[in-house]
Amino acid sequence: MAVPPGQTYGYSPLPSETSIRLLQILSGADEPIRCSLEVADLGDEPLYDCLSYTWGDPLYHELSGPQDIRRTSNERNNLITCDGLVLCITENLREALLQLSRDASSSAAGRGQYQRQRLIWIDAVCIDQGNVPERNSQVAMMNKIYQAAKTVVVWLGIEDVHTRAAIEVMNRLSSIPPEKLKVELPPDLDDSEVYRALGIPYVEPQQWLDYAAFLQRSWFSRVWVIQEIFVARNIVVFCGSNVLLWSDISTSSQVLRETQLGELLTSVATTAVNPSWVKSSETSTTYVGNTLTNPFIFENMRKKATSLNLEKLLVYGRYFNAADDRDRVFALLGMREQSLVHRVPYHIQPDYNFNTQQVYTKASWATICEMADLNLFSLVEDASFRRLQNLPSWVPDYSVTPQTHPLSGSPRAAAGEGRWNASDGLRWEVPVQMNLLLLPVEGIRFDTIIEFAATAAEITDLHQMETLLDLLAHYPQSRYPNGGTPTEAFWRTLIKDTFRGRLAGEEARGAFPLFIALRVWELKEALGSLRDVIKYSEPKPSPPDQLTKDLTKLSDVYSQTKAAVSDLSTRYTDGIIPDWNTIERMIEIGQDEDSPEKKDLDRDYDHIAESFRVAYSGRRLFRTERNYIGITAQSLQEGDTVWVLAGATVPTVLRRLQNGNWKLVGEAYVHGIMNGEAVRGDGVKSEQILLE
Structure with a gap:
């Protein structure tokens, strides 16, 4: 009209x-x-x-x-x-x-x-x-x-x-x-x-x-x-x-x-x-x-009005919709002013003259100033999940729903209550001047990544658990750098040393073999289903039919997985990697509705599977030159470097750019350096670098 x-x-x-x-x-x-x-x-x-x-x-x-x-x-x-x-x-x-x-x-x-x-x-x-x-x-x-x-x-x-x-x-x-x-x-x-x-x-x-x-x-x-x-x-x-x-x-x-x-x-x-x-x-x-x-x-946010900060608000905002992506920041700023923790040297106001990338960068600077640390890095998603391509690498893309759980939780733990403090001993100060392109940081360049395994999606959908086992099989020494065993570092890293929301202990250690067993069961089920499809399909496929190729590929994965399990269960006798007979026994119990052991097995599997999901989604396992094992964002590459940065409670993986600056790949759990171990010691020197 x-x-x-x-x-x-x-x-x-x-x-x-x-x-x-x-x-x-x-x-x-x-x-x-x-x-x-x-x-x-x-x-x-x-x-x-x-x-x-x-x-x-x-x-x-x-x-x-x-x-x-x-x-x-x-x-x-x-x-x-x-x-x-x-x-x-x-x-x-x-x-x-x-x-x-x-x-x-x-x-x-x-x-x-x-x-x-x-x-x-x-x-x-x-x-x-x-x-x-x-x-x-x-x-x-x-x-x-x-x-x-x-x-x-x-x-x-x-x-x-x-x-x-x-x-x-x-x-x-x-x-x-x-x-x-x-x-x-x-x-x-x-x-x-x-x-x-x-x-x-x-x-x-x-x-x-x-x-x-x-x-x-x-x-x-x-x-x-x-x-x-x-x-x-x-x-x-x-x-x-x-x-x-x-x-x-x-x-x-x-x-x-x-x-x-x-x-x-x-x-x-x-x-x-x-x-x-x-x-x-x-x-x-x-x-x-x-x-x-x-x-x-x-309603919960209304009751906790005085404890809200911009970081928490930006986390909440990522789960909601906005016709204008800038509103994922602007819609929350008024709530920030209601909070008693409003004590920041850098202020941000709604201004639609700025584009989305500028707004998100300004909001990230404001958060860093307000929180007086760099733990905002834990909110940065893997590059494959980002929608805005021109954001600085250290700025979260607030327009996408998070696909990974921050290692220290979301929202973060209260001051003094966190599990980790990898940069303990390093002093960090808020940058004096804001730069929408570069962020100055200082820290310890710890080690270089030389090997990594499959992503969570590849392990779940393509049954590539053997890549996890291969990384352990290639481990070149009998002791871990911090004095433990390689298998201990392996299973703790895959669940970020956290089980049912707490520090992983004997209960988690006992449940971990179920993780291996159920992955084998999923592989066997997929293989059997594919064989049935080929057996009963009409007309019969003839090579090189795609189904036949898929069957050959999956059969190879099954053989490689079985060989890796057999090798590791023989080499390491601590039970972390169960032998093949034990795996088949676990699968048998899991399929027996009348077994009195099934209820406990299902419960333990649910707990270890959830611990793995929370830790590993959007990430992948890696090994460094000095034989440390960790997990970080799934877009990592060989040659990426593990850093411990002042102001960040967990390690960070960075990538060197041709101009000498660096970009953030993601936060990391690295077994053995989560509480200041990389900072302490003779000859440790910090470096000042710029993040793009």
């Missing part, structure tokens, strides 16, 4: 730095929507509400039938009148304004009540989006705008086929007493024992899917939501005509987070969308950052 010439609404400049525009809805329940804008000053404490919503399609469609899907455009092609002139807004905002035009004091299915103020602040209408200086200024004060509002009104979108059942499930979950969340539940949502233990009525499978669809609406993954909810004094939630309590949404999400229900619902919902999906040991069991538990994350 075209706008007649001369009738488009024109914004007048705001009179002061604390001025805002507020919208008054003048129309009733029917279109056309009529409204008016008036200017107010935050210093005068005006009475108003704020709208929190998403510009694009608000619904999650993957669990809906084709006949139930109504897609919403994010184009601003819906016309309303403002002070007699035309404003263009998105379809979802139009639906929100229509709902707010109606009498919203009663609820069709929810439990909330809401009486709106005369005025409401809505970003798309109250900010002149085409005026970059004004946009910068208003975005910088959004935390104050939302904090001053009487109520933040959350608009989740129109009601759909899932809404009524989802609200019923939400109400049931939010009624569960906190003490019942500590019970161990059966791993099946269809098991009546789940509901008896929680004290709630049975939830039908379709109702669970309805609830999953509700929690995966777009609003729950929108990055601006974090700040809008964080500073809100009061929150009311609309889903169509349903007025919901925020406490019900966040509490029910907490139930998912603190019990097995979140993981179970994730599996059920994922399988419903993709029936061929199978949960494996490499699948995340915590589902960090998934929208099913985002409401709990929001």
Whole structure:
């Protein structure tokens, strides 16, 4: 619908730095929507509400039938009148304004009540989006705008086929007493024992899917939501005509987070969308950052407002969506100012004149200054996962969801509570002057990488465990440099010396042979399945058919793996690498549902598999010239160098560039130098270098 010439609404400049525009809805329940804008000053404490919503399609469609899907455009092609002139807004905002035009004091299915103020602040209408200086200024004060509002009104979108059942499930979950969340539940949502233990009525499978669809609406993954909810004094939630309590949404999400229900619902919902999906040991069991538990994350952040820093906020922001990648930083800055730890010499403000790479670099500098160390390096993803190609190597790509777990955890451990301090004894100071291209660092050049094994994906999907075993088989000496055995360094490194969230001990050592056994079992299963495909396929394949080539290749992998296991189990008799007969016995127990040993074996395998996944995802095993063993980012190359840098609690792998500068490859766990060992000793000298 075209706008007649001369009738488009024109914004007048705001009179002061604390001025805002507020919208008054003048129309009733029917279109056309009529409204008016008036200017107010935050210093005068005006009475108003704020709208929190998403510009694009608000619904999650993957669990809906084709006949139930109504897609919403994010184009601003819906016309309303403002002070007699035309404003263009998105379809979802139009639906929100229509709902707010109606009498919203009663609820069709929810439990909330809401009486709106005369005025409401809505970003798309109250900010002149085409005026970059004004946009910068208003975005910088959004935390104050939302904090001053009487109520933040959350608009989740129109009601759909899932809404009524989802609200019923939400109400049931939010009624569960906190003490019942500590019970161990059966791993099946269809098991009546789940509901008896929680004290709630049975939830039908379709109702669970309805609830999953509700929690995966777009609003729950929108990055601006974090700040809008964080500073809100009061929150009311609309889903169509349903007025919901925020406490019900966040509490029910907490139930998912603190019990097995979140993981179970994730599996059920994922399988419903993709029936061929199978949960494996490499699948995340915590589902960090998934929208099913985002409401709990929001509420948890509100409760921990005084302990937040920019680094934590940037970590959280990576699990949310933004139409403009710069907003993954800008949407969080207001929350940083709310924190009592705001004590930084370098400030960053929203400025859309800078491109995404510049914004991310500025945010990283600000984080380094605020935290007074270089542990930001632990948030840098492997180069293969980066989307922005022109970022400095030491700057995380905040536009991508992390694919690896930082070695020291995320968020980092409190001061003095971390497991490692590789640079203990080295002094680091914040650089005096910011440079958007180069970062000066100082540290110990420790050793050079000469050999490495397969990635996690290659080990899981291509059964290349033999590359891990080969690295151990090639180990040239009988003792590890720090005095232990090569096998001890090997298994501890593969799980970053961490088991069930703690320092790995005898329990982890006893469970590690299961890791080897189950990898062999997966290889045998893949080989048998491929043989069956060839045996029963019609017409029969004839060489050089691809299936035959794959079978030959996989058979070679099997032979190499068996030979490596046999060689290592003979050479090292400590049981870390079990012999072939022991492996076959473990596999036999694992397949015997009646075996009394199976339960313990399954439990131990789950724990060691999770420890390996957390440590090794996105990384690979390596050996250095001095025969140290470690893991680092999977894009490493021969000749990359292990450094211990002042200000970084874990070692770092760097690559020398032709111009003499260096680039960051990734953080590293290197067995034997995690607590200052590389820094101490005669003749150790530090060097100053530049990172690009």
